[in-house]
Amino acid sequence: MNLAQWQRDFSTWLKTASDTSASRLTGGSMAGLNVYQNNYRAQLVGCLEQAYPRVRVWLGATLFHNAVITHIHTHPPQAWTLDAYPRDFGDTLVALFPDNPDLHELAWIENALSLAFVAADAAPLSLHALSAVDWDTARLRLTPSLMTRELTTNASCIWSALWEETPVPVSALLPEPGGLIVWRRQFTSRLKQVDALELDALVYLQAHGCFASLCDRLVARLGEEPGIARAGELLAGWLASELITGVEAG
């Protein structure tokens, strides 16, 4: 057997624990193969438990473990870094629990916080840098750690209660959809619930950068004066939260 065939059979053994692959790898004792099989599965179980501690509490240990086993069977790891393995676990939760948007959003929060923790560094924009900005053409750069998604449930309140180990609220749909943003300030990942308008504004700015265009967009939705006022409020909030890391002339 050449090396490639050996590695193909070994990979199959780890993923499926099939007798056929095992028999091609060893003439007799299964003890050694079982050690590798156990290491492989224990590593992935531990990885997902570490990545989703609050989802585990929310779901309960048994349901969470069953979801982990399903994920390991359906999503063999591909990336060189184990850090990448938890990223698709939310897809498995959606498949297993399609009618639980609270769970989907809770899983997104935990994953986004982990990703933000090691996202690329970018210093926040100083107020001094704004003094000479031509706002008609300025393009704003948002922190590379920023992630956004629509929020339909009280998942951020559930996450906060689980984080603070306070009584967890009953799951509920929001009166109207809002948004979630996750980013990193200094070395700490941050989570914030925003309204639908701010979510839309951030997504727009992340894609296009042009602040004047964003103002036009807000004016179109809110009217001249309220639109401009809201743009100013949002900009001030984003600067204070260190979400803006650069400004360029258009």
Add this chain to the structure above:
Amino acid sequence: MSVSDSTFSGYGLGLRKAHYRDFLETRVPVDFVEVISENFMVEGGQPRHILRQIRERYPVALHGVSLSIGSADGLDPDYLRRLKSLVDEVEPVLVSDHLSWSRFAGFSAHDLLPVPYTEDALNTVCDNIDRAQNVLGRAMLFENPSSYLAVDGASMTEWAFISAMAQRTGCHLLLDVNNVYVSARNQGFDALAFLHGIPAERVRQIHLAGHSQGEPLLIDTHDSPVCADVWALYAKALSLLGPVASMIERDDDIPPLADLLAELSKARRIGAADTRARARVAS
């Protein structure tokens, strides 16, 4: 006589999160620290920031677990790029990984899987080492893994494989004494034959760690102190190698730092005894 021409020796510890504060806020009596490369091969954030601070205070060795030097379909270019970036920033005293594989055909096992000791595997491993060393612009160290499986069709011993690998690629060796002990017990070979069989002049670093008794095999768990048999094997290794950078590796059930420093003191005492023995022979 000592055949190691290592330019860096001393005694170190594997740096783990539980002890970051100790290392950053006090002067821990170690000659170097070793970090797991992959934990810092990230875009940014606190891990890289902490490593930069550690690097200002201690010499750093980088120890990888995911290079997958035995992969039949070659090395991952993204992995190599990130490792190169880390090496350039940290300027480590040593860069190591394992004689093992973890990736093949888009699957990544995240474990140190055994390489069959065959000519085919030797050719692959050597080609991959050449590529990694060319990218990094320096020699790497490769560690003998713990083994739980006797591979059918092996055409040479582990130490013959390692010798040929080092000779063909110019790579250095990281001798994990605990792994020699575990593999020897599991595979039924003579640990001393291993120590005598590897090219002593290529060994640049030694790992010391604990293991667990599985059923029926020993398991390289790194969750307990170094056992008496492994200390004895370490003393024998030093008598063959001379002074080599040595460190305690602990990855689970991490004890207080003082416990690890006590183990490291034992390594220092064994090293000092070996040095005295050499002096007596020389005089």
